[in-house]
Amino acid sequence: MSHTVHEQIARSAVPSVTCGIITISDTRTPETDTGGALIRTMLEGAGHQVVRYIVVKDEPDQIVAHVRAFADAGCQVIITSGGTGIAKRDSTFEAIDALLEKRMPGFGEIFRVLSYQDIGPAAMLSRATAGVFQRSLIFCLPGSPAAVRLAMEKLIVPELAHLVWETIR
Numbered sequence: 001m002s003h004t005v006h007e008q009i010a011r012s013a014v015p016s017v018t019c020g021i022i023t024i025s026d027t028r029t030p031e032t033d034t035g036g037a038l039i040r041t042m043l044e045g046a047g048h049q050v051v052r053y054i055v056v057k058d059e060p061d062q063i064v065a066h067v068r069a070f071a072d073a074g075c076q077v078i079i080t081s082g083g084t085g086i087a088k089r090d091s092t093f094e095a096i097d098a099l100l101e102k103r104m105p106g107f108g109e110i111f112r113v114l115s116y117q118d119i120g121p122a123a124m125l126s127r128a129t130a131g132v133f134q135r136s137l138i139f140c141l142p143g144s145p146a147a148v149r150l151a152m153e154k155l156i157v158p159e160l161a162h163l164v165w166e167t168i169r
Contacts, residue, residue: 010161010162010166013161013169014164014165015161016047017076017160017164018048018049018051018074019048019052019078019079020050020070020075020078021043021054021078021080022066022079022080022081023081023082024055024058024083025083025143029055036055038145038148038149039079042152043157043160046160048160051073051075052073058089058092060091063080063092063095064095067133071133072134076168077139077164078138078139079138079139079141080092080096081142081143085126085127086125090127093140096133096138097129100132104131104132107130108127111150111151112124112126114150114154114155118146128140132167137163139156
């Protein structure tokens with residue numbers, strides 16, 4: 001089966017995806033969360049449903065608890081924003097990586113290549129990652145709205161139906 005036919009089957013099998021958004025920040029609130037708002041707008045604009053949203057502190061236990069709750073609630077996709085850098089308080093990568101049953105290293109690799117084209121060598125500071133936990137796809141994005149837009153436009157939204165289809169077939 002060709003790649004094109006494969007994707008057409010996936011898009012017809014998964015016309016809409018159930019999503020959750022977790023913004024991880026010690027300073028943002030739902031009112032100031034531009035990255036989370038951008039994720040919502042882009043998902044809904046592509047015909048997907050955002051059924052859960054929260055802003056949490058950069059605390060590993062809180063991150064894990066919310067990811068588990070979103071997965072248990074049936075979110076097919078969980079997108080986190082924030083906490084993927086290398087600063088002392090950045091704990092998203094470790095918290096999520098410990099949960100992942102299958103990793104998608106290509107996501108982080110491609111994200112950093114695309115990011116490099118925009119911001120140069122500072123792209124290596126990102127620990128953006130993705131994988132599967134309990135049949136939910138998880139994408140961990142940096143907190144920068146520019147990084148969120150890049151990941152959503154170039155990687156996540158165009159492949160979302162196909163990726164979900166792969167987790168449920």
